[in-house]
Amino acid sequence: MCALVALAFLIPLGISLGEQTRQEALADAARRGALVTGALAVSTEPAAVRRAVEAGGADPATRPVVHGLGGAAPTGRADAAALARAAADRRSVVVDVPGGALRLDPVVLGETVAVVEVFVPDSALDAGSGGRWLLLAAVAVALAGAAVLLVDRVAARAVESTRGLMKAALAVGDGDLGVRVEPSGPRELAEAGHAFNRMADRMAAAHTDERELVADLSHRLRTPLTVLRLDAEGLDSDDTSVGSFTEAELDRRRTIRRIRQAIVTLEGEIDVLIKTTRKTVAHDAGPAMCDVSELVRDRMVFWSALAGDQNRPHRVSGAQLRIPAPVPRAELAAALDAVIGNVFRYTPQGTAFELAVSRRDGYVAIRIDDAGPGITDPDRALRRGASDQGSTGLGLDIAKRVALQANGSVSIDRARLGGASVVMLLADPEATPRQVSRFGLVGRMAREAREQKTRGRRWPRQRPTDG
Template sequence: MRRRVLVLVGATTSLVLVAFLVPLALLVRGVAVDRAVQGATVQAQALSSMVVTAHRDTLAVAVEQADATSAYDVSVFLADGSRLGAAVPRSPLVELASRGSSASGEVPGGREIVFAVRDSAGAYGVIRAFVSEAELTRGVARAWLLLAGLGVVLLGMSLLVADRLARRLVRSTIELASVSHHLAAGDLDARADPGAPDEIGRVAAALNHLAGRISELLREERETVADLSHRVRTPLTALRLDAEALADRHEAVRIEAGVDAVQRAVTQAIDQARRRSAGSGSGCDAAEVVRERVDFWAVLAEDTDREIGRDLAPGPLPVTVGRGELAACVDALLGNVFAHTPDGTAFEVRLYRSPDGEVLLSIDDAGPGLPEPGLARRGESGSGSSGLGLDIARRTAQRAGGDLRLGRSALGGLSVTLQLLAAP
């Protein structure tokens, strides 16, 4: 943008300077020619009275002196055919003047000016002045150089001013783009300078208004999620009381553990909704969290005749995901196994560190796998569920710098690999 502004201003200024300086240069040359011709004319006219009245010897001395002291070649052709002053042949203009007609014209090397002077006898003498080309253009080259220098200075000044303006415009545009990138990265406090020039300032003000509106909407959404999550606590409390009232203590403990898990998920939802960024966890030990959640789901696996294969690294395996988020992620993946495979389907959980230093959690099952590849998208499911389980795991991994991969497991079903960035 800056270069384009400079090119535009340079081209416009050059056209203006050409339109202004070329006529001025021609005018300067015309003035120089007129000045030289006028000087020669005055010099020649000063001798006209002497041609009529002065003695020949006196006239000869005057003509010689004029020719020697002036910048022009001065000659006088008398009616008797003699010549005084500069030794030049009779030109066609001299012949014309000898018949009584004064004139001037271009000749090789300059300009010739002739005056017809009638003596007392009625015959015509001719005064000739020759102005050389150098005299006609004396001072023109210097004037043209001054005009060219003036043009260069004016062009340089215009480019300098244009560069300052373009730099300000470009700087404002770059700052505006930087603010938009900050907003896209989640920094909703970033603001553009509304004092930027003209339309850019208007765009900056509009972007600031948009950022403020986004902040308001996100705050309202977080509060709404927190309120809805908080409302779930009441039925959970009632469910806990019902579990404690069960006669079978083993069943009561199992149901209370499930209620505790739901309670933790609700609490985590409230915390995440109230935090500025949902991915701002402080990290945790992945080995400890995965082992705890697998032990929790092992009870349900036993009740549904599912065989669990475990290959969990002893740890510690620190990752950049918060403990609550990782637990919710593991629950979502294991919950998908129980929800989308028939009872008795075996599955395997592996947790290990890759050669690249990443922490990988792999859950393979012997179920039917995904019915359609597109069902891994958020909110889509082929089994009547919300379709959010895989998306929760994917977003959790991506917030921590990792990713989620789907494939065919060695058991014949679906293989889900959660890639997490190891904490330093």
């Protein structure tokens, strides 16, 4: 194909150059004939005509020949018919003859018409034709070779890009979601590479979210499991090796032992599920709005009963009025259960705790304080999967992700009761937008600096009132 395109351009170019050479040779013949016709217009004396003819060319074979002046007929190449036609038409005529071409220029001399013949040999008409065609052939070969190399490189890049995209697709199909391609090749393949990378990123993010969701759902099982474990610890001893017991007492103690063993096994299975889960979980999200006060009152019905069994003093404040939050009720309940469950799990029985809800400065605050040993490394406790207590380390991470979903944050500080104070800040959806500072850019920068500074502080705790 490349050779055909080159020939389609170069053959007409060669013909055009050959025609140009022919026209230049005939133009030179016209110039030499004009010297003679000019001399004839001045004088028809044989000596003057001879001098003009000699001036028209050094080669006797190509010198001009004058017909029609009388006397002996000159030796020329033009036949009588061509001479008669040029004389009758009284215009220049180009006639092809063996070995070249003739240019016949008529000259009117009174009652007669003389004709000046100028011979142009083939060597002059086709001067340089051999070299010209060789040069054009070389150019055609060079163009075809360059085109072949260019097409080969483009095709190689396209094939390489396609092969890389295919390998990456097969790797993703085999479960390797970390593979990416370097977009290259033609524009369409490069765009396909970018689209593949975006697809792989979204698949990896979705896979990570699914695994985290499974882990979070598994962590929610710790709340009822904690209740079972604490209730099992309150049962009688399951030791049957010391003492004598009735058959009924032996059965009862063995049942208690099986319950405790089942709880331990279930806790281990939940830990394994949290750490090694791989299955896809459908996410059924509830409405992205809930009443914090109503949720706190509802969950504290459950936790109050458990606190009563363990003799834990507890208190709830600020949960009387409706306080909206821009998160699904189920997710906020899971976060609240995770934080309170940590209090029951990591503090001794009889340890007091309190839960306070407040609303100010465009945020809703949920504060859980306890009188336990506290948290030695708050930053580590907020990192997903990090724990100093031998657990999965997901409880506070659940609370942090729920707070971030509501454009808030989670902080850990020392509580007034002596233990840990976990504060969840959630954006207030009904807060009045702040007025723009009348000082323009300077005021806005100052306001943003204050907000950044405030956001970095711990949420001020409300001091409980007596009674």
